[in-house]
Amino acid sequence: MGRGHMPTGRRERAKEAKRERIMTAARELFADHGVSGVTTQQIAHRADVAIGTLYLYASTKAELLIMVQNEKFAAAIDVGVAAANATDGQGVLEPVVALIRPVVECLREHVENGRTYLHELVFGDPAEPYRQAGLALAGRLEGGITGLLTRDEDIGATDAATLARVITAIIHISTTATVHLYRSDEAVLADIRDQIHATLAPHHRAGRLNPRFI
Template sequence: MRDPRAPRGRRERSKQDKQERIRAAAMELFALRGVSGVTTEQIADRADIAIGTLYLYAATKAELLIMVQNQKFATAIDDGLAAAATITGTIDEVLALIRPVVACLREHVENGRTYLHELVFGDPTEPYRREGLTLAGRLEGGLATLLARDERINPRDAAILARVITAVLHLSTTATVYMDRSIEEVLADIREQIQSTLAQHTRGDEVRRPW
């Protein structure tokens, strides 16, 4: 068995270098032109590799987009979890976690919408989609953990509510009718929906306190 601490071989280093060049080229072109305005050939040219080589790393343009967006999505979740740990109040904690994710998805609206669509409707066994779905599960798990801190919400209900909130997040960031909304407008809409959802969930409690 190869010692993981041993230096990487030339072939492995070359493979990693090509993947990073593809990722960088795709990230730059998608940011400039949007996913619909870029071809795989253009990404291959920017990465200075043959188109056949590019297909060894990502079979479609959608997979290239997911590769790029996964990296951004992971960073957004990390930032959100860190921000949520510094404040108190269920809704404020949830919004602190969601804010960087919304900003990530709305950085380029077309790319964000396409990314979420591909995660939901694409092949879940494809490696980049599988990675993206794992990240989505991490976000949902983070939301459930925050919600379960409130004594009025048991862990099972927290998990259900976390799924509801992720559905709200998905709709609010992808629906065509909301395309022209700013990040702050999207977040305000999400806050209202979360407040309504949690208020209905806790209605009838003997002990009431502000969220």
């Protein structure tokens, strides 16, 4: 082996170690100062890598934020799925709220970061790998809500998918709208719950209202 050539295994470990340092630096700086208060140079300095090296892992600050938030989003969905499954037998409203609670709390942990993250997922380049991963997580959340709604005998599979899309839109608006910025998580979640209740109610009218579902 020629001098200066690093074995593939060692090279991959070195790359992963740099990625972890960059992720840790971005996570800490975004948490402390918000995405608008941090520069890529500061992240590179904290991670002890050259700015050019940082750009090999993420070409913009927005991509760095998405990298960080994707991990939090995935963990929040895992917690929500477990919580929703633990409410089995309680209809659909409470399981759906249990599923989305940790997601809402995750997005509002640092409101600016959460708002920017959702904005980037919706309006950014969907072909960019980190956005693809984030959109896949959003799809997983929507799919989880769909699955819960199909427990309701009055909601068919097609309607469940449509309602899940509506509910995710409610979450998006409720966690990003400026009017909600200074409300508590509990107040925002209560408002979301009321909106979901109203969204599902038409499926239980005309004598079909079943209190175990709503």
